[in-house]
Amino acid sequence: MFQKSYNIFIKDIKSELRTRYAINALVMFILVAISVILFSIGNEKVNSDLTAGLYWVVIFFSAMSGLSRAFVAEEEKGTNLTLQLIASPDTVFTGKLIFNLILTFFMNIVITFLYSAFFESFYIKNPALFILTFVLGNIGLAISSTIIASIIAKAGAKGTLYPVLSFPILLPLILTCVQLTIFSFDGTNFESVFYELSIVVSYNIIMITVSYLLFDFIWKD
Amino acid sequence: MYWKIILFVLMTFVSIAGIAFPIVEKPSAWYEFPFIPGLEENAKIIFFHVPTAWLAVIAFLMAFLYSIKYLRSKNINDDIKAYVANQLGIIFCILATVTGAVWARFAWGAFWSWDPRQTSIFALLLIYGAWFALRSSIESEEKRATLSSVYSIIAFFTVPFFIFIMPRIMTGLHPGSADDETSGPIVNFKMNENMLLVFFISLIAFTILYFWMWNLGYKSIIYKDKLNKKLLR
Amino acid sequence: MSNYKLEIKNLSKIFGQRIIFQNINYSIHSNFVLGISGSNGSGKSTLVKIIAGVLSPTKGHVNHFVNGEKIDYEKLFNFIGFVSPYLILYEEFSAEENLKIISKIRGIKYEAEYIKELLAKMNLYSRRKDIVKTYSSGMKQRLKFIFALMHRPNLLILDEPTSNLDNEGKESVYSIIKDYSLKNIVIIASNEEQDLAHCNEILFLEKYKSQ
Amino acid sequence: MLDFLSKNAIYIVMIIVLIVWTGIFFYLLGMDRRIKSIEQELKGEKNEE
Numbered sequence: 127m128f129q130k131s132y133n134i135f136i137k138d139i140k141s142e143l144r145t146r147y148a149i150n151a152l153v154m155f156i157l158v159a160i161s162v163i164l165f166s167i168g169n170e171k172v173n174s175d176l177t178a179g180l181y182w183v184v185i186f187f188s189a190m191s192g193l194s195r196a197f198v199a200e201e202e203k204g205t206n207l208t209l210q211l212i213a214s215p216d217t218v219f220t221g222k223l224i225f226n227l228i229l230t231f232f233m234n235i236v237i238t239f240l241y242s243a244f245f246e247s248f249y250i251k252n253p254a255l256f257i258l259t260f261v262l263g264n265i266g267l268a269i270s271s272t273i274i275a276s277i278i279a280k281a282g283a284k285g286t287l288y289p290v291l292s293f294p295i296l297l298p299l300i301l302t303c304v305q306l307t308i309f310s311f312d313g314t315n316f317e318s319v320f321y322e323l324s325i326v327v328s329y330n331i332i333m334i335t336v337s338y339l340l341f342d343f344i345w346k347d
Numbered sequence: 348m349y350w351k352i353i354l355f356v357l358m359t360f361v362s363i364a365g366i367a368f369p370i371v372e373k374p375s376a377w378y379e380f381p382f383i384p385g386l387e388e389n390a391k392i393i394f395f396h397v398p399t400a401w402l403a404v405i406a407f408l409m410a411f412l413y414s415i416k417y418l419r420s421k422n423i424n425d426d427i428k429a430y431v432a433n434q435l436g437i438i439f440c441i442l443a444t445v446t447g448a449v450w451a452r453f454a455w456g457a458f459w460s461w462d463p464r465q466t467s468i469f470a471l472l473l474i475y476g477a478w479f480a481l482r483s484s485i486e487s488e489e490k491r492a493t494l495s496s497v498y499s500i501i502a503f504f505t506v507p508f509f510i511f512i513m514p515r516i517m518t519g520l521h522p523g524s525a526d527d528e529t530s531g532p533i534v535n536f537k538m539n540e541n542m543l544l545v546f547f548i549s550l551i552a553f554t555i556l557y558f559w560m561w562n563l564g565y566k567s568i569i570y571k572d573k574l575n576k577k578l579l580r
Numbered sequence: 581m582s583n584y585k586l587e588i589k590n591l592s593k594i595f596g597q598r599i600i601f602q603n604i605n606y607s608i609h610s611n612f613v614l615g616i617s618g619s620n621g622s623g624k625s626t627l628v629k630i631i632a633g634v635l636s637p638t639k640g641h642v643n644h645f646v647n648g649e650k651i652d653y654e655k656l657f658n659f660i661g662f663v664s665p666y667l668i669l670y671e672e673f674s675a676e677e678n679l680k681i682i683s684k685i686r687g688i689k690y691e692a693e694y695i696k697e698l699l700a701k702m703n704l705y706s707r708r709k710d711i712v713k714t715y716s717s718g719m720k721q722r723l724k725f726i727f728a729l730m731h732r733p734n735l736l737i738l739d740e741p742t743s744n745l746d747n748e749g750k751e752s753v754y755s756i757i758k759d760y761s762l763k764n765i766v767i768i769a770s771n772e773e774q775d776l777a778h779c780n781e782i783l784f785l786e787k788y789k790s791q
Numbered sequence: 792m793l794d795f796l797s798k799n800a801i802y803i804v805m806i807i808v809l810i811v812w813t814g815i816f817f818y819l820l821g822m823d824r825r826i827k828s829i830e831q832e833l834k835g836e837k838n839e840e
Contacts, residue, residue, distance in 0.1 A: 351820065351823075354816075355816050358812055358816070359809060359812065359813075362805065362808045362809050362812055363805060363809070366801060366804055366805040366808060367801055367802055367805045559819060559823075560819070563819070563822050563823060563826055566826050566830070567826055570826070570829050570830065570833060573833060574833075
């Protein structure tokens with residue numbers, strides 16, 4: 127089962143490298159978004175709370191511009207039926223989820239590097255907490271955006287609809303992650319953020335369960 | 348038929364009691380409400396504002412249940428029921444937001460201050476908005492029903508998180524949330540029995556009203572579809 | 581010899597308030613060619629999609645049995661070969677890459693000899709390394725037959741199999757149908773007299789419009 | 792009576808709310824009737840078939 131999903135992922139990567147639709151545009155999007163923020167800040171000194179917020183804003187919008195690709199490409203090329211005929215829904219979802227996970231991590235590592243280079247207040251006092259937040263947050267982001275992407279791939283007005291549908295679903299995750307990022311800037315220890323971490327973990331578990339349960343209905347026309 | 352009369356009587360009573368019963372320092376007669384510091388006459392909003400918020404949540408729950416039912420039965424009527432529930436839900440959600448904001452202008456000094464309750468109802472409003480946006484972008488009836496059902500279910504599972512995280516992130520101004528961690532829709536500020544009674548009657552009356560409206564709404568759509576089908580033949 | 585059985589029970593499909601077909605009951609065994617015929621828009625494609633398990637019916641069931649055992653919906657796709665005009669393969673890859681990727685995703689071995697044979701039969705062997713995007717519609721159609729046959733399915737579903745094909749192509753399709761139906765089930769959805777001539781029995785969808 | 796009402800404006804609000812509620816109630820009642828009659832009609836046609 128996992129082997130097959132991995133092969134779907136490999137197929138997507140190959141196809142992506144051959145056509146280069148998403149990657150180029152995504153990297154440019156990140157650069158543009160961060161420079162817009164830098165221009166609007168000017169010489170102001172930004173406090174760490176605002177930096178954490180802006181960091182996740184850029185992550186959210188980059189995800190919204192890139193992560194719908196996995197399913198929308200399949201729909202645009204008309205290869206949906208082919209995939210339906212060669213793999214079970216769970217396999218397809220896992221394959222697409224791996225693709226989005228890799229893309230999210232790649233994207234957010236780039237964003238994090240750019241942020242630590244350009245923002246003075248992006249100074250992490252508790253790196254372990256930051257990395258944990260980063261990993262858990264990215265997993266949650268990838269799960270939710272994959273299932274929403276599979277919905278909007280079947281609807282019209284895909285580009286605009288994607289952030290609209292994803293935002294309410296991602297809001298609890300993003301709010302908690304902003305909070306955790308602020309804590310990691312402040313150097314809070316692990317015991318006092320246990321509550322927030324457990325929220326993120328349970329969000330991920332609930333979302334992945336719901337996604338696997340519901341994907342059958344979306345995928346079967 | 349009886350319940351329509353009951354609804355009329357209850358709602359009339361709530362309107363009279365909720366508006367006209369006086370608020371006094373030390374309530375003695377059965378029709379007097381207690382004085383709540385910081386709220387004063389504003390406290391009467393509870394009889395009209397809280398039920399609208401309650402109905403927004405009930406509608407959301409109903410839409411969730413009928414979405415599950417639709418996915419199981421593939422009966423288009425279940426989707427219509429969920430649709431009408433959401434229609435009423437968004438109306439009551441807007442009413443709750445607006446009445447709350449107007450009240451907050453005088454109780455807290457600003458229309459909007461990102462109180463946990465305000466943020467939660469805003470998120471609910473966003474979900475409703477997204478749901479209707481999704482629906483309007485799909486042409487095929489069956490696909491529309493399936494995808495909006497799926498979205499309804501996913502959205503339903505995110506809502507509990509708001510209840511848990513909001514109080515940690517923001518300090519609450521909303522009555523009933525000052526010192527309780529869960530900040531659920533529980534009313535624990537100091538009401539006496541009369542007030543509580545009127546409040547619950549109000550909840551019951553609004554709930555009956557909601558079910559009536561929902562019933563009329565979905566029946567009208569189902570019959571319209573049936574007539575269309577007859578004309579097509 | 582595989583013993584495959586297809587059972588259609590009370591099958592109905594309704595789009596909104598429009599009835600596509602109602603109460604189809606059918607049961608067929610291996611060594612059988614079933615034709616499905618009906619005017620344009622009568623739901624031929626809808627029916628074959630439901631049989632292939634990629635579309636869900638409004639009411640009723642389609643059950644597949646191999647050697648008397650029911651096949652799970654999760655595993656069904658490996659028993660079915662499907663050809664249709666609206667099926668599109670990955671156009672940014674070459675024919676050979678497509679077939680390799682597909683066999684990997686299916687989780688089966690890439691049978692080089694067998695596929696070479698199929699490519700030769702379908703007249704595509706010399707162009708196997710070209711990107712599918714550059715193919716003509718007839719060549720794409722022939723490639724779909726290889727896609728449908730490469731995993732040796734027990735149930736071959738052909739939706740308008742001879743569209744876009746020249747006479748030579750048609751002949752090879754008919755020979756495939758003949759060979760394949762000896763051991764397996766073949767379903768042909770078409771309106772062409774020539775196609776339907778190869779069927780043991782024909783199902784007219786018009787009959788199932790309303791009671 | 793009039794004197795009392797003009798001193799306690801809240802009762803005027805109450806009366807207005809009551810009138811509005813009565814209006815809404817009877818509108819809904821009428822709607823309910825109309826839909827029931829359509830329901831009857833649809834059922835009747837089915838029997839004729």
